[in-house]
Amino acid sequence: MKRPTDERKDTRSQFTADSSLRVNYLTPKCLPSESPTRRRGSSSSTGSGSGQGLPEEDGIRLNPSFIRVALSSLLAIDLWMSKRLGVCACEDSSWGSVRPLMKLIEISGHGIPWLAGTAYCMYKSDSAPGQEVMLNLLMGLLLDLVLVGIVKAVVRRRRPAHNRMDMFATFSVDRYSFPSGHATRAAMCGRFLLAHLVLAAPLRVLVLLWASLVGLSRVMLGRHNVTDVMFGFWMGYCQYNLVEMLWLSPQTLQGLLGQLA
Numbered sequence: 371m372k373r374p375t376d377e378r379k380d381t382r383s384q385f386t387a388d389s390s391l392r393v394n395y396l397t398p399k400c401l402p403s404e405s406p407t408r409r410r411g412s413s414s415s416t417g418s419g420s421g422q423g424l425p426e427e428d429g430i431r432l433n434p435s436f437i438r439v440a441l442s443s444l445l446a447i448d449l450w451m452s453k454r455l456g457v458c459a460c461e462d463s464s465w466g467s468v469r470p471l472m473k474l475i476e477i478s479g480h481g482i483p484w485l486a487g488t489a490y491c492m493y494k495s496d497s498a499p500g501q502e503v504m505l506n507l508l509m510g511l512l513l514d515l516v517l518v519g520i521v522k523a524v525v526r527r528r529r530p531a532h533n534r535m536d537m538f539a540t541f542s543v544d545r546y547s548f549p550s551g552h553a554t555r556a557a558m559c560g561r562f563l564l565a566h567l568v569l570a571a572p573l574r575v576l577v578l579l580w581a582s583l584v585g586l587s588r589v590m591l592g593r594h595n596v597t598d599v600m601f602g603f604w605m606g607y608c609q610y611n612l613v614e615m616l617w618l619s620p621q622t623l624q625g626l627l628g629q630l631a
């Protein structure tokens with residue numbers, strides 16, 4: 371027959387074993403200092419009051435580890451998915467025959483054709499509103515190059531191991547993969563075109579399709595991991611908001627040029 375004190379002891383050890391299990395799973399590094407023996411010792415020396423403090427203590431210590439475990443799982447899924455989707459990474463990959471088409475889509479989202487095309491349209495445009503729109507797209511494209519360059523230089527995530535670095539016209543920061551510059555540009559320019567050009571419904575669908583294909587082609591070519599592209603789309607989406615906030619009107623431009631002269 372159990373005495374009341376034995377029961378108290380049993381409940382406590384059960385509770386301690388349960389919390390040590392949680393620590394075992396989530397914080398392997400904490401094990402030496404968080405060993406069940408130490409806990410049991412400390413709780414018996416301080417009585418049941420300190421036993422009640424344990425879950426709170428664990429909660430505080432588990433949170434950072436939980437985030438770490440979640441992030442490493444996400445990273446593992448990201449790497450696994452990116453490798454599986456990198457089906458055009460080289461000619462002898464499973465979808466190697468589609469590689470030329472993917473490279474064509476890559477060029478359609480490259481900075482040089484976008485900058486040159488926008489500058490040309492601005493020069494050719496015979497209306498002031500048309501020139502204003504093209505000037506702001508040009509500013510947006512330059513802003514995009516700067517912001518992506520900064521994030522790439524700070525994060526310094528390497529491109530996937532299966533990528534062949536045969537890209538046309540790159541900067542030194544383009545050896546890094548996070549975020550995808552093509553994805554930021556596709557998202558920002560896609561939003562810009564949809565907002566500022568009067569396009570028929572099929573053309574609007576085409577713009578969305580193009581932006582999605584640019585993102586997909588980055589992973590299929592093995593240039594990027596999935597998260598590089600997803601973050602790139604989000605960053606490009608936000609960059610468009612920034613372009614709208616910093617919108618240059620002809621008056622602002624004249625003022626700026628007047629100050630420079």
Ligand SMILES: CC(C)=CCC/C(C)=C/CC/C(C)=C/COP(=O)(O)O
Pocket residue numbers: 480481482485515537538539540541544546547549550551552553588593
């Ligand atoms: C006028 C001027 C500064 C032009 C530079 C345009 C240029 C070389 C852009 C780089 C575009 C590029 C290769 C970005 C990398 O894209 P990811 O998707 O691989 O990050």
